[in-house]
Amino acid sequence: MKLLSVLFVGRLRSLVKSKxxxxxxxxALATRARRRWTWITKAPARFDRSVSSLVRKAxxxxxxxxxxxxxxxxxxxxxxxxxxxxxxxxxxPNLESGSTTVRNLSLVFAAIVALPLAIWRSRVAQLQAETxxxxxxxxxxxxxxxxxxSTNLAVRLDGIYTLERLAMDELSRYRIQVVSRFSNxxxxxxxxxxxxxxxxxxxDESQRENDLAPEDIQAAVSAIxxxxxxxxxxxxxxxxxxxxxxxxxxxxxxxSTDLTGADLTGADLSDTDLSHAKLSHAxxxxxxxxxxxLTNSDMSHARLIEATLVGADISQxxxxxxxxxxxxxxxxxxxxxxxxxxDLTGADLRDASLTGVNLIRANMRGSRLTGSFLFSAKLWHANLCDxxxxxxxxxxxxxxxxxxxxxDLSNVSFYCSKLHYADLSGANLRDADLSRADLSGAxxxxxxxxxxxxxLTQAQIDEAQANDHSxxxxxxxxxxxxxxxxxxxxxxxxxEG
Numbered sequence: 001m002k003l004l005s006v007l008f009v010g011r012l013r014s015l016v017k018s019k020x021x022x023x024x025x026x027x028a029l030a031t032r033a034r035r036r037w038t039w040i041t042k043a044p045a046r047f048d049r050s051v052s053s054l055v056r057k058a059x060x061x062x063x064x065x066x067x068x069x070x071x072x073x074x075x076x077x078x079x080x081x082x083x084x085x086x087x088x089x090x091x092x093p094n095l096e097s098g099s100t101t102v103r104n105l106s107l108v109f110a111a112i113v114a115l116p117l118a119i120w121r122s123r124v125a126q127l128q129a130e131t132x133x134x135x136x137x138x139x140x141x142x143x144x145x146x147x148x149x150s151t152n153l154a155v156r157l158d159g160i161y162t163l164e165r166l167a168m169d170e171l172s173r174y175r176i177q178v179v180s181r182f183s184n185x186x187x188x189x190x191x192x193x194x195x196x197x198x199x200x201x202x203x204d205e206s207q208r209e210n211d212l213a214p215e216d217i218q219a220a221v222s223a224i225x226x227x228x229x230x231x232x233x234x235x236x237x238x239x240x241x242x243x244x245x246x247x248x249x250x251x252x253x254x255x256s257t258d259l260t261g262a263d264l265t266g267a268d269l270s271d272t273d274l275s276h277a278k279l280s281h282a283x284x285x286x287x288x289x290x291x292x293x294l295t296n297s298d299m300s301h302a303r304l305i306e307a308t309l310v311g312a313d314i315s316q317x318x319x320x321x322x323x324x325x326x327x328x329x330x331x332x333x334x335x336x337x338x339x340x341x342x343d344l345t346g347a348d349l350r351d352a353s354l355t356g357v358n359l360i361r362a363n364m365r366g367s368r369l370t371g372s373f374l375f376s377a378k379l380w381h382a383n384l385c386d387x388x389x390x391x392x393x394x395x396x397x398x399x400x401x402x403x404x405x406x407x408d409l410s411n412v413s414f415y416c417s418k419l420h421y422a423d424l425s426g427a428n429l430r431d432a433d434l435s436r437a438d439l440s441g442a443x444x445x446x447x448x449x450x451x452x453x454x455x456l457t458q459a460q461i462d463e464a465q466a467n468d469h470s471x472x473x474x475x476x477x478x479x480x481x482x483x484x485x486x487x488x489x490x491x492x493x494x495x496e497g
Contacts, residue, residue: 140166141174148185156216160185164223179227179242182220186247213249221252228258280318405450421470423447430455430480433463438493440467444486445475452476456486464490 140162147159160182167178213221228242242262250268256276268288275295282302289307294314301321308328315333320340327347336356344364351371360380368388375393380400384407393413399422406426414437421441432455444453458479466472471488478485 137166137170137173141177145181148181153216157219160216160219160223164226167223167227175227179224182224183243183247186217186220186224186244186249213252217249218252221249221254225254225257405447410455424453426450427453428455429453429460432456432460434460435463437464438466439464439472439490440493441470442466442472444477445473452478455480457481458484458486461486461488462490465493466490468492 144159144162144166147155147162150156150159163174163178163181167174224242242259244267245263246266247264248268249272251271252269253273254269254277255273257274258278259282260278261281262279262283264282264284264287266286267284269292270288270290271292272289273293274289274297275293277294277297279297279299279302282299284307285303285305287304287307289309289312291311292309292313294309294312294317297314297317299322300318302319302323304322304324304327306326306328307324309332310328311331312329313333314337315335316337317334318338319334319342320338321342322339323343324347325343325345327344329347329349329352331351332349333353334357335353337354338358339362340358340360342359342362344362344367347364347367349367349369349372352369352373354372354374354377357374357377359382360378362379362382364382364384364387366386367384369392370388370390372389372392374397375395377394377397379397379402382399382402385403385405387404387407389404389412390408390410391412393415394417395413396416397414398418400418400420402419402422404422404424404427407424408428409424409432410428410430411432412429413433414435415433416436418438419440419442420438421443423443425443425445425447427444444456446452452475456477456479461472461474464472466488471490474486474488476485
């Protein structure tokens, strides 16, 4: 206040010497005094605002993880310095001075602060590099997708190879997208593509003559096969379903390809190599797979309704619980296939090879097995009602409790087969070979909903064998030649010759 008075008096003297009018002098003095007083009274408020701003910045810095660590280290250093201040001021003999200790502590503090900063800068640089690579990959993906729409075959092939390399390099990000893109590309009908240059038309014609898919389609299918072979836990279908509906890719290789749950409805896979492929839960309704190679493939729970597999090799495959209603399986090789609970209602299996096949609890109602070979097949509890099986061979097959009601079994060979408790009521057994067949508990008599078996002769029955405690039920069955009731007088199972 004393300083303020001196300044005020000095200013008053300067104004008096200028000799203004008394009124103006008083107004000027009052204005100046008010301004100085306002500045002095608002100084604490300005100081408070500055402190508040610094505090807010400090807390904003502390909100960051790195800033929090730095503030904690700084606070710990300050607290330790205050607690050890008296010790720092002492200078014991043979020990360094307090100032030296403070210097060393300062260096340690600087190192502790610098290390997180260096780590943070390294992390920021890494994130920037990853962002740049992500943008570059996105641009590459978009470029490859655009190349697939080109009217030039060479450009399309470059696009396929570009996307394939991108998906292989970054499986977790682009595998599903690229496979879906290739699936859409393959599904396009060949005829809908723009005309290629004249030098490509001849090669396309030669490919069609050889029943091959076009070169770009083959490349896309090859890429799908390669990408679907990669078994990643994070990519295990996760609701993504490969869509190749209506695709025309004959005579291509999908060896060991994972097509689990894929939609192949109406696709043309004739002569295609699908051996060791995973096709479980796949939809292959009306799919063309004539002469396809499906050995050791997994088609469990697949839907092959009205599918065409004429002449296909399906040996040692898994078709358990698959649905093949009215499928065309003429001449197929199903040797040693696993077909538990398969649905073959109305399927055409004429001249098929089913050696060693497992058809336990299979539903083959109304199917056609004329001329088929079922050597050592297992048909426990199988349903063969109303099936057409004339001329087939069940040599050494096991038909435990199988239902052959009203089946056409004319000229069928049951040599050494096991028909334990099988139901053959209403079946036509004309000229069937029952030599050494085990008829223990088999039913030939009339049952509910069916008549007795027909076409049997006493000579046929005499060639069979059965357990003494459970002979076949021949009630009401007559000899087709003499019309006499058939009598069981066959030899026991343990009797030789």
